[in-house]
Amino acid sequence: xxxxxxxxxxxxxxxxxxxxxxxxxxxxxxxxxxxxxxxxxxxxxxxxxxxxxxxxxxxxxxxxxxxxxxxxxxxxxxxxxxxxxxxxxxxxxxxxxxxxxxxxxxxxxxxxxxxxxxxxxxxxxxxxxxxxxxxxxxxxxxxxxxxxxxxxxxxxxxxxx
Numbered sequence: 237x238x239x240x241x242x243x244x245x246x247x248x249x250x251x252x253x254x255x256x257x258x259x260x261x262x263x264x265x266x267x268x269x270x271x272x273x274x275x276x277x278x279x280x281x282x283x284x285x286x287x288x289x290x291x292x293x294x295x296x297x298x299x300x301x302x303x304x305x306x307x308x309x310x311x312x313x314x315x316x317x318x319x320x321x322x323x324x325x326x327x328x329x330x331x332x333x334x335x336x337x338x339x340x341x342x343x344x345x346x347x348x349x350x351x352x353x354x355x356x357x358x359x360x361x362x363x364x365x366x367x368x369x370x371x372x373x374x375x376x377x378x379x380x381x382x383x384x385x386x387x388x389x390x391x392x393x394x395x396x397x
Contacts, residue, residue, distance in 0.1 A: 267295075267298050267299060267302045268285065268286040268289045268290070268295055268298050269282040269285045269286060270302075271289075271297075271298040271299070271301040271302045272288075272289045272292075272295065272297040272298025272299075272301050273288055273289060273292050273293075273297055273298075274286060274287070274288035274289035274292070274298065275289075275298070275315060276315050276318045313390065315345050316342070316345050316346060316386065316389060316390075317382070317386050319341065319342065319345055320342075320382050320385050320386045320389065321378070321379070321382040321386075323338050324378075324381060324382050324385055326338045327339060327342060327385070328364070328368075328385075331357070331360060331361050331364060332361075334357060334361070335357075339357065342389070343356065343357070346389070346393055348393075348396070352396060355396065356392065356393070356396055359392050359395070359396065360388070360389065360392045363388050363391065363392050364385070364388055367384070367388055368381075368384055368385060368388060
């Protein structure tokens, strides 16, 4: 624990004096919460997110993500992708029944209002039937299946309005 605090004491001031290219839209402290591995592992606990980012690589992944792909930090798409990759089979089973804890978590990660939850689930179910179920999934890797499901989720979110 002492090493973490020591690393923070050294790293944070050093990073604060670096050029802030690409970071103007987000406060520096928010980068450690909204970007990098910490945001994926602990999307609802900023203290764990910051600790994870600092412990993992002194926050360099969070900073580089903010610079290279700031839109991934803002919308939480990395969190959605990681969640889908880790729980795709459970999500598909719950989607078939229309409810479940993992499906609720996907709705929450996606930032959907409760008033739109049923519409999102119904549209997602229709899109999965049309695009994912008709494919031969046995020939695809876990990553390929997750990527396809992720793309369906994002497309459904984009067309929700």
